[in-house]
Amino acid sequence: MKAKGAKAVRRRGHAREDYATETVYWDAGTARLLPRLIGEQIRGPLLVTHRKPGPGKLLTPRDVCPDTGLARLSYGQLRALLDRHTCVGGEEGTGWDPHEFRHSGLTHLGEQGVFLLLFMAKSRHKSVSAARRYFEPGAADLAEVTSLLAPSDR
Template sequence: MAKVLPLTGGPALADAATTFLNRRDLDADTLRSYRQTLTCLRTELGDGALLTDLTAEQTTAVFTAAWGNAAARTWNRHRSALRSFTTWATARWSMTDLTALVERRRENSDGTKVIDRHLIEALWQRRDLPLRDKTLFRLLYESAARSVEVLGLDVGDLLLEAKRGRVRRKGGTTDWILWQSGTARLLPRLLAGRTRGPVFLTDRRPGPARTPAGADLCPVTGRARLSYERAEYLFKQATKTIDPTGAGYTLHQLRHSRLTHLGEDGWSSSTLMTLSGHRNLRTLGIYVQSSAEAVAAALAEHDPGRRRH
């Protein structure tokens, strides 16, 4: 797509985007999502494009090229980011609604996204998974924590003997996540004596043009904190062979599956809320419905025609 040249007055897109992203009211997860959207706009429309000269036709063209074939949820996430940016910008400058032609897409609910227990167990038994990946996946499952919370862990946040770590929950609340012996056996091997820096690191050191913030850089290895996007990709690749669709599972499905499995095992809602960091029973409810496999097993157990020994 050709770069758009600035025409008349108003702030440059790059300057406006930078100011928008530097606000203190954005949590890490939201900031990462917004940055992805705005980086794409800046790449396609040009950093020097004047914000007040941009049109809804231009942003629609960018969306179609970048995310036209993406899942509805991905499209809507980027649309939401652009709406937030536009709302913020129009309160300061006279400009067009850049989302006017970017229509929200219908998201179909997926009732099959719980990963079977035996598939989870098979994942833990794989010897070809790198130690970092296996530790991350197991910690995410056992703790039922959000991916951004686990990826944000620093070594100093861990209490290894107590099997817990300090995280910042959604909304900014400081809390503990808990894990079990599977994760407890892996973490010391992963850290290899490190006492500082992020827990989960990239495979290589970042290049000069991509040096992260100091808090996201390990002072021992020089490697950076593992990003959500990379972790999501690694999990999808690791689970392609066990996913019936062949597309691989998402990190969020580990959290969903863990809460569903524990709910099937009889855990109370209050205990699940403490584990997962939920603050509302209504939002927890979608995670703790019994899976199709559990219902099938219960039906088989109580089937009048079942042969009993």
């Protein structure tokens, strides 16, 4: 999988489309759903448009399915589809945003008390200040940390 925020690396002898890749870890529920989403597809983009790109559209080979010729779904198209299928009461603009999915999962990890370094490894955040927004320690957490500094009663 292409790394979040990865930039194409231009090195002698490598194509411009080469990216740093990372291993992605899925839980059992996701691992059970992926085969249903992927089906028989073994290469190319997973989320594609319903028609082939127009003749004036310049796309890299990574953005076109080699088997069907369909183009990768853009972020804007994905956002519109997701909003349409998750909107509240049929009102557009009230549904989920793709970025919200990522952040809701990260918020749940922060609420579960995952160690910051493990959290950063999972979320691929590079800076502590960016990851810190998902952590809001409660009064019980602060009391527990404070008790570690207290002298023993012995």
